[in-house]
Amino acid sequence: ESETLITDYDFPYEGPFGAFDQMQLQRGLQVYTEVCAACHGLQYVSYRNLHDEGGPGLPEDQVRAYAAQFETFDEDLDDYRPATPADKFPQSALPEAPDLSLMAKSRAGFHGPYGSGLNQLFKGMGGPEYIASLLTGYEEAPACAPEDFPGYYNVAFGAGGYPEQCIDEDGHHMAPGSWIAMPPPLLGDDVVYEDGHPATIEEEAKDVTAFMMWTAEPKMMARKQAGFTGVLFLGLLAVLLYLTNKRIWHRAK
Ligand code: HEM
Secondary structure: OOOOOOOOOOOOOOOOOOOOOHHHHHHHHHHHHHOHHHOOOOOOOEHHHHHOOOOOOOOHHHHHHHHHOOEEEEOOOOEEEEOOOOOEOOOOOOOOOOOOOOHHHHOOOOOOOOOOOHHHHHHOOOHHHHHHHHHOOEOOOOOOOOOOOOOEEEOOOOOOEOOHHHEOOOOOEOOOOEEEOOOOOOOOOOOOOOOOOOOOHHHHHHHHHHHHHHHHOOOHHHHHHHHHHHHHHHHHHHHHHHHHHHHHOOOOO
16 A cells, blocks of 8 residues: 655635636646647547636637647548637547546545545545645655666655565555656746746646646536525525424414
8 A cells, every 4th residue: 555645735716615716727728738738638628618707718719729729630521620619629649648637536635544534524535636746746766666667756646656675574665655657747837827927836736737627627616606506595494494483383382
């Protein structure tokens, strides 16, 4: 069993009144486009959704221009053509790199304690926290590992290879994390943000992760709104029922 180091990053969409930060989603789209898209696809996301309110909210002409940079295979034409807003993002360019559309909801950052799931109850599933920690989790390999062990050492990645030289007699891992096939994608200043936001590794990681939370749950804002309205109405109903009950039974008391 490998232990991993996950940071509980704060994101603007957290909590009952949290909302996606449009500028952050646009920065995250930029990081995805300029860095991650070299290997990873987003095959379940349509370009037109970049226009969504409660999402990145790009103006329609920018969405058209964004889509037109990519080629898509058209079955009717039996040929490639420039993509339009109605098309989907490409599949992963590198087959070993998993698609990122649903990644923020298919990983967990928090576990336990002791298999109870209480950490997830209080902190959330932690998919985005896991991804941001993964992107910032590359470190120099521990001294116990052989020089030629394949992959890159990452303290947040638990599912990768692990050298037996780093496992002690009791079977415990001597260093957190494991070895991952993805080379460190972010080094800091990998992009130049148009809004002047600092492009440190951590900020880039949080931005692209927030973008991936949006691709995985594009209707989160609508869901929170509906939940809030529901709670409000149930609260009102509770008050009315309480007063009705008082009134019906007032003579019996
Ligand atoms: C795996 C994110 C850039 C190649 C992954 C995983 C995530 C991720 C979340 C899944 C880890 C898991 O299974 O738990 C990103 C992001 C990037 C990025 C956000 C941009 C900032 C790249 C680039 C490459 C790449 C540029 C290719 C050079 C891979 C490969 C894997 C992987 C091969 C599979 C690793 C393994 O299972 O050992 N990436 N990635 N990624 N990524 Fe990336």
